[in-house]
Amino acid sequence: MAVIGFATLFLALFVSAFSVLVSFSRLFSGSRDRMITPVTTVAVACGLVSLSVLVLLIALLSHDFGIEYVWSNSSTDMSVPYLVSALWAGNEGSLLFWAWILSIMALVFVLQKKNRQNPLLPYATPVLMVTVTFFLLLLVSVANPFTGFEPPFPGGAGINPLLENPGMVFHPPLLLAGYAGFTVPFALAIAALITRKLDESWLPLARRWALFAWLLLGLGNLLGAWWAYVELGWGGYWAWDPVENSSLMPWLLATAFLHSMLMQKRRSSFKHWNIVLIILTFNLTIFGTFLTRTDLLNTVHGFGDTGMGPFFITFLLGTVLIPLGLLSSRWKLLKDKADIESLVSRESTFLLNNVLFTVITLVILLGTMFPAILELISGERIGVNEAFFNTVNGPLLLGVVLLAGLCTVIGWRQTTTKEAGKRFLLPLVLTVILGGVLYIAGVTNWAALLGYMVSAFALFAIISQWLSEVGAGGRKLAEYPSAFWRLLTANRTRYGAYIVHFSVVMMTVGIIGSSLFDVSTDVTLAKGESTEFEGYEFTYDQIGHTEDGDRLSINATVNVTKAGQPLGTLVPSKFIDESFNTKMGKTQFITEVAIRTTFAEDLYLVLSNWDIDAGTADFQVKVNPLVVWIWIGSGFFLLGGLIAFWPARELPPPAPAQATAGKKQPAKQVAVPPTRPTAAQPARRVSPSASRKKKARRGKR
Amino acid sequence: MKKKKFIIAGGILLGAFVFLGVYIAQNPDVFFQKEYTVSQLNGLVAAQDGTSLRVMGKLASFARDAGNSLLVRFVLTENEQNLSVVYKGALPDLFVVGNDVGVVGKFDSTGIFQAKTIITKCPSKYEPAKQ
Known part of the structure; x- marks a missing residue:
């Protein structure tokens, strides 16, 4: 065999x-x-x-x-x-x-x-x-x-x-397939460099594969976060562990690439950015694997234990130096046609987007590598806390979300202050109102308030853009759903992106809520005893056990009420796997947390210890606000990603529905510049040359 | 004019970063700790001055306090040296005798390490095995 x-x-x-x-x-x-x-x-x-x-x-x-x-x-x-x-x-x-x-x-x-x-x-x-x-x-x-x-x-x-856990079945293959997928756009970038065909021609195919890999890697990461949250018993979904970081970094750079390439497709600009971003994305998949599979991060002295080190270093050197050589000999060919014209323009927001994602990636890389680098230089080691990553990346994430909102309302090229003001006004007013309401409702943590307001602004901007597109041409409210559907099927890339942005806003709200307002306590309760925490009342009812083959599970029953209203029974438990423990010669209990989820907060209950003789049990109680929005957002992320990725129908051109969608709003097409560059890219429905002309026309406007 | 605006925008971004950098530099204890193995630590008196540390070792034994089961006392060992640690709260599943365990915390006046956080490793098998 x-x-x-x-x-x-x-x-x-x-x-x-x-x-x-x-x-x-x-x-x-x-x-x-x-x-x-x-x-x-x-x-x-x-x-x-x-x-x-x-x-x-x-x-x-x-x-x-x-x-x-x-x-x-x-x-x-x-x-x-x-x-x-x-x-x-x-x-x-x-x-x-x-x-x-x-x-x-x-x-x-x-x-x-x-x-x-x-x-x-x-x-x-x-x-x-x-x-x-x-x-x-x-x-x-x-x-x-x-x-x-x-x-x-x-x-x-x-x-x-x-x-x-089901996480084991889906999470690793999604990540691995995502990593593998970035090889294709990398290969296309190298091919473009070799052949000197550095116009837009390498992008459509590279985009498709990059989007595919990005979707798989993104889902893999979200699934890993969910798994950590429900299974590992710590109530956290992201710990900035080197293994997590090395799967996040290529995803972040790929995100930058997927945005930045739109500028090249439409404006022939950002050529340097795009080719460098996708090459680095690929390099990071290999580098991350190298980092986590050799002992490099644990101790530099253990380096090369598995013998994989020299292979990875050789391959990495090759995939960094060869592209670098190609890049330097073709750098001039990558010159952009147009400079950025105005500070308040689509170009500058895209540039800022690239900068933000690159900086986030660099911060994570630095935080991950710092202990090893320092040990190499000084012989001393330091540990980097989650607080470092959260503190630096928090504001950067808000910057990204703010940009998603701004981009939705800013037009192409120069935007007059008046024009921009008009489109800004509604989302801005709503955001300020919401901020006021939140403040009065008791959200006085300035970081949280700022975070919520930035998220709200992005959300309102996306929704108002949707409504204005759907409602264009004086449609009646009853026609909105069908118009929305037609627009969505006709502009998959743009609407897929809207939905992904929408999902990122949801996740951001979840992240802010759960990381700034999570509270936790540890209690010991005797049978029948109650305790109160964050408005919940917990009564430890009883403890029992169930057996399933080699597995013995200890289950505690806890009744939960809030303001006198019974909310039901939670059963946190721990199990031991006899055969595994015997084999390993260890006694390991595995925690099964009990989670009660609502849209507002998760009640997260861990059975941490028990004493049968004394009749007591120890519990860890956590209240994690808004966590569920991360998982709901993940669902929308998948939906938006699939819509953007779904192959458009090839020639012959549009189905009648799409044609009418186009006809019904000619005025709209002229008045409001498409918020997504790809909106100008029904390229797959029209012949390539026609789309290029159209692009050129738009570019001149 | 155009350039000036870009410079101002870049300046604001840079300023924000400098601010963040200064903030981190002023509160190093929140963000970083010096990391030692148990045996490295025992040779260092300077490390016991009350600053926050990170110590790595193998869990040798642990026991819960008789009066308060939330209080755990345990011993980390490495290279034939031991460290006594006290921790309060729920323990992770991989807090098992024989496993690699890290602690973040500081020494109290009696020379016992008061752990604030316990670090255990993900049980996946991607990392090289220890020899």
């Missing part, structure tokens, strides 16, 4: 390395017009990697404990979903999964019909295959998932039962 798995990996490495070699030899022999990489090699490599994934999967499902990876990451006690997720539960398996997803993406990339004529394809494909080769090289040398060994005890070690 293990032999087959390793052999297929080895063959896959051979094929993909061959594919790269053929590409290079063709590249240097100057055959410019041919497909440089043979499609067959991509397909065969993908097939072989798939085969070895299948072998590992079978080994996991059939408990082939002669393979070290299978023994370490699965056990006979685990159910099928967790056996499958053992595929990405460990270092070697997750690298294999990454290589697999990447090879599938490479195959899709070369097979897609619409890419056939793309002059960048021949140059982007070898970049993808180099990356596939890198991962395969790791897998056959220092991270072989098929290493055989003599198991120390039968039955498999398995994963910590703490990780047995």
Whole structure:
């Protein structure tokens, strides 16, 4: 079994390395017009990697404990979903999964019909295959998932039962697929640099893949946050842990790229930004993996433990220095056509957006790397607290949200103060009113008040923009829903973006509420005893246990009332997994928190300890305001992302509904400049040349 | 004129950052702690001057106070040196004897480490195994 798995990996490495070699030899022999990489090699490599994934999967499902990876990451006690997720539960398996997803993406990339004529394809494909080769090289040398060994005890070690949660099934593969996905826009950027086709032509395809990867990575992170919140028993959803940070940083830069590229598509500006942003996004996915998979952050002295360090450093140097060389030799070709004309314009807000996201990423990188850097220099170590990240990134996040609001109301190029004032007025007035109401209602924390007002402004700006678009041409209120639907289906990118902005505002409100106003207490209660906290009254009723196979669960029953009204019973519990504990020789309890969620706040109850003899139990009670808005916002994030990503219908052009939507509001189209540059991009419905002309016209206006 | 506006806008941004930087520099205890392992710490008298520290070790044993079960006393060990710690509150699931545990807090006058926060590691298997 293990032999087959390793052999297929080895063959896959051979094929993909061959594919790269053929590409290079063709590249240097100057055959410019041919497909440089043979499609067959991509397909065969993908097939072989798939085969070895299948072998590992079978080994996991059939408990082939002669393979070290299978023994370490699965056990006979685990159910099928967790056996499958053992595929990405460990270092070697997750690298294999990454290589697999990447090879599938490479195959899709070369097979897609619409890419056939793309002059960048021949140059982007070898970049993808180099990356596939890198991962395969790791897998056959220092991270072989098929290493055989003599198991120390039968039955498999398995994963910590703490990780047995749906989060384990979805969170890691989403992140890994997201990471892998950024290789494609990176490859396209490199192809554009090599071929000197540095106009807008590399962007549409790069955008699609970047958006896809960004959506997966974003969802993966949100799912991880939710998992930490409900499972890990600490009531927090983000701890600024190096592992979390390294999955957030590429996402942030990709966010900047997805915005910044709109400026290039529409204005041929920000060319330097775009190409650098997407290259750095890719570099960060590799760098983050390097950081978290070697012992670098724990102690610099443990560096290179797994032997992966030198591989990662070599690959990183290559993927930083080669693009850098290309960039420097083509820097002049990337010159923007137009300078920013006015401080209050779409360009300047986009520039600021780029700056903000880049600075946030730098702050996180600095905070993450600082302990290791300092140790390297001075031999001393320091720990960076969550407070550092929160304090620095909090205002920056508000800046981003404010921009989302401002961008919605600011037009293209110069905006006269009068024009802008008009569109600002309504959201601004509403925001001030809301601020006043909040202040009177008792929100006197200035940071929170500012945060809420900024969020509210963005929200009102988006909604008023929606309403003005939907209501254009004097529509009646009853027509609004259908008009909204038509606009949405006709301008997916723009409306998808609106919805994503909307979701970010929701999440921001949730983050402000839960991080500035969360309160917590620890109490010991005897049976029948009550305590009050934040207006809730808790009565510890009883404690009992349930058994499920090897799992013994201790459950406390707590009745909750508020102002005399019963709110129901919460059952926080802890369980022990006998077989895991026996294997590990440890006694580990796993906390199952009880959460009562409302739109206003979460009541979060943890059973922290109990004493059967004394008849008492210890509880940790937390009240986390507005947390649910982070999860609701996550839902909208997915929705908006999908709408923006959903493929537009190809030619022939618009369905009747879209045509009427366009006809009904010609005045609107002229009066209010589209708030999203891509609104001027029904490019996929119109022929490319027509869209370019349209763009040019708009640009001159 | 145009340039002037941009310079002013950039200046405001920069000013905000400088302000934030100064704020952080003035309250270093809130944002950073010097980090030691248990054995490094025991050689240092300077570290026991009441500033906030971060100490890493392995959990050797722990016990709850007989009178107040929310109060936990435990011993961190590393390189054959021990550190006695007191902590009040709920314990994370990975606070298990034999696991790597970090504490943030300060020494009290009796030389016992009063922990404010307990740090445990995510149990995922992506990191290299300890030898």
